[in-house]
Amino acid sequence: MVRRTREAMAELESSLGEPVGFRKVGSVRVATSEQRASELDTMNGWLAQSGVAVRGIDAAEARSLVPWLDASGARRIAYVEDDGYVDAYQFASAYARAARALGVRFRARTGVEGLVVANGRVTGVRTAAGDIQAGAVVDAAGAWGIVLAEGAGHALGTAPVRSHYWITATQTDWPREHPIVYLPDARAYARPEVGGLLLGVQEPQSRTYDARGLPADIADFPLTDPDDDFTVLADNAPALRPYIPDLDRLPLAHHITGLSTYTPDGRFLIGRAGPHEGFFVAGGCCGTGVSASGGIGEALASVVLGEAPRSTSPISARIASGGSTRTARRSASAARPRAPASCGGASARARAAGCPRPPRRRRRRAGRRTAPSGRSPRGSPRR
Numbered sequence: 522m523v524r525r526t527r528e529a530m531a532e533l534e535s536s537l538g539e540p541v542g543f544r545k546v547g548s549v550r551v552a553t554s555e556q557r558a559s560e561l562d563t564m565n566g567w568l569a570q571s572g573v574a575v576r577g578i579d580a581a582e583a584r585s586l587v588p589w590l591d592a593s594g595a596r597r598i599a600y601v602e603d604d605g606y607v608d609a610y611q612f613a614s615a616y617a618r619a620a621r622a623l624g625v626r627f628r629a630r631t632g633v634e635g636l637v638v639a640n641g642r643v644t645g646v647r648t649a650a651g652d653i654q655a656g657a658v659v660d661a662a663g664a665w666g667i668v669l670a671e672g673a674g675h676a677l678g679t680a681p682v683r684s685h686y687w688i689t690a691t692q693t694d695w696p697r698e699h700p701i702v703y704l705p706d707a708r709a710y711a712r713p714e715v716g717g718l719l720l721g722v723q724e725p726q727s728r729t730y731d732a733r734g735l736p737a738d739i740a741d742f743p744l745t746d747p748d749d750d751f752t753v754l755a756d757n758a759p760a761l762r763p764y765i766p767d768l769d770r771l772p773l774a775h776h777i778t779g780l781s782t783y784t785p786d787g788r789f790l791i792g793r794a795g796p797h798e799g800f801f802v803a804g805g806c807c808g809t810g811v812s813a814s815g816g817i818g819e820a821l822a823s824v825v826l827g828e829a830p831r832s833t834s835p836i837s838a839r840i841a842s843g844g845s846t847r848t849a850r851r852s853a854s855a856a857r858p859r860a861p862a863s864c865g866g867a868s869a870r871a872r873a874a875g876c877p878r879p880p881r882r883r884r885r886r887a888g889r890r891t892a893p894s895g896r897s898p899r900g901s902p903r904r
């Protein structure tokens with residue numbers, strides 16, 4: 522699916538005549554434990570089978586590629602030269618421009634409030650500006666899509682999970698571009714970002730939310746507790762320091778939190794859903810919805826058009842031409858291990874609100890400071 526995204530990038534650049542914001546910097550994946558080394562071997566096998574060039578490198582070569590990285594404790598290090606990262610905003614805008622050129626019309630700031638169901642078929646959507654009729658309705662509303670699908674009698678087997686990353690101020694003594702670094706033993710990844718370093722860290726116990734309690738706009742939704750900007754990073758610091766000896770001196774400037782939807786088995790949800798004809802979903806992207814967007818879009822289009830998906834790996838996606846509500850309900854509850862009190866359960870207000878308006882990723886300036894040798898001091902400036 523990721524390879525299909527790369528193909529889509531090339532197609533978009535050729536049809537639009539402008540770049541989509543992809544930077545081919547390569548990637549370095551470091552496995553320290555036996556388990557991660559074995560997973561890396563498996564992954565390298567898949568990559569090689571798919572024609573992606575991957576080679577093992579040693580810690581010295583890793584350091585020559587990424588000057589801040591100490592991989593001396595690694596059992597295995599893999600380098601993929603063809604890998605890279607994309608500016609998600611620029612890329613999504615390119616998709617939108619290409620879609621417009623094909624005749625797609627966008628209704629900005631028009632939230633879907635419900636589905637129109639008639640004779641066992643979803644025939645359109647309800648909005649404040651009136652109903653919109655459609656031969657097929659695709660629910661790709663991210664975390665909010667869970668509530669939307671419930672309106673079609675389908676419990677999506679996915680749940681919103683809090684995700685984080687931090688960005689440092691510009692690091693003039695580092696190269697502006699270097700490979701993305703994946704550190705699975707530390708549940709972390711890092712890549713260059715506008716002259717600084719972006720550091721993504723997964724929580725050992727991810728915070729999971731009940732979608733029915735989410736507000737329409739999460740800009741002011743308490744995804745982090747007060748004074749909590751650095752807690753997750755500080756908790757992960759012992760695992761990160763061996764790889765990033767300068768961790769405690771990084772001039773952290775931004776903390777970004779947002780919601781991604783995850784499934785219990787890590788596979789996407791794509792296809793027909795629920796008891797009614799004409800209703801489809803594309804979701805549960807498990808934190809990789811940008812990377813896999815080309816493959817997801819293509820697989821979804823195939824199912825909607827009644828064609829066989831081109832080449833979708835069963836590893837990454839569960840593609841359905843029909844949906845079982847009961848099965849989905851079971852996996853939905855498995856994907857929601859815990860809902861914090863702050864978004865507690867199915868409030869009548871949230872239900873009445875139906876499907877909310879577009880979410881916004883929260884971007885917070887954490888102030889220029891170094892971390893994470895300890896927890897965030899109280900009263901640090903925030904906006």
Ligand SMILES: Cc1cc2nc3c(=O)[nH]c(=O)nc-3n(C[C@H](O)[C@H](O)[C@H](O)COP(=O)(O)OP(=O)(O)OC[C@H]3O[C@@H](n4cnc5c(N)ncnc54)[C@H](O)[C@@H]3O)c2cc1C
Binds near residue numbers: 661662663781810876
């Ligand atoms: C901190 C963080 C870091 C991430 N890093 C990466 C990464 O490095 N690589 C990667 O591939 N992915 C990453 N992701 C995940 C990626 O952002 C998601 O997988 C992807 O955005 C999912 O796309 P989606 O379309 O399913 O949902 P969303 O991106 O949430 O989009 C849903 C859309 O539906 C709209 N919508 C919602 N409700 C309604 C309604 N009622 N009516 C009309 N419209 C509605 C919203 O406006 C929005 O445009 C990250 C996510 C987070 C939070």
